[in-house]
Amino acid sequence: MINEAIEAVEIVIWGAVISFGIVAALTAFLIIALGYWTGVLAVWAGKRIANRIHPAPPAPEPEAELDDELYTHWDAWNADTRKET
Template structure:
């Protein structure tokens, strides 16, 4: 009779420990997730506000592509072997 009561108490205690562990893990996950998304929102909002205050002119992408192509072509055609005297 007493051993059955002790087993029941032990089961209740282990259930409470496991439940507390699960709740602690979920709480930690929520805190980390909320912190992450708060940071993402802050960066997004900061960029939007900065873009309204100081807008950047659109980049000339075609000129950038031409410069990149020229640089790649020059590197490809460069003679890296130097003859020794």
């Protein structure tokens, strides 16, 4: 009878230890997850605020003139090799 009581107390103690371990692990996970998403939100908000203070410069307009170097081979290929006499 005493052995059964000791075993029952051991089961309760081990149950409490395991439950505490599970609660501690879930709490740590929640703290880490909240810390991560808080950091993500802070970086996002910082970028938004910085973009409002110093907006990005406008993209340069494409040049209307074409690069002559692109057409050097075309001119050489289509050159008239016959000379006028």
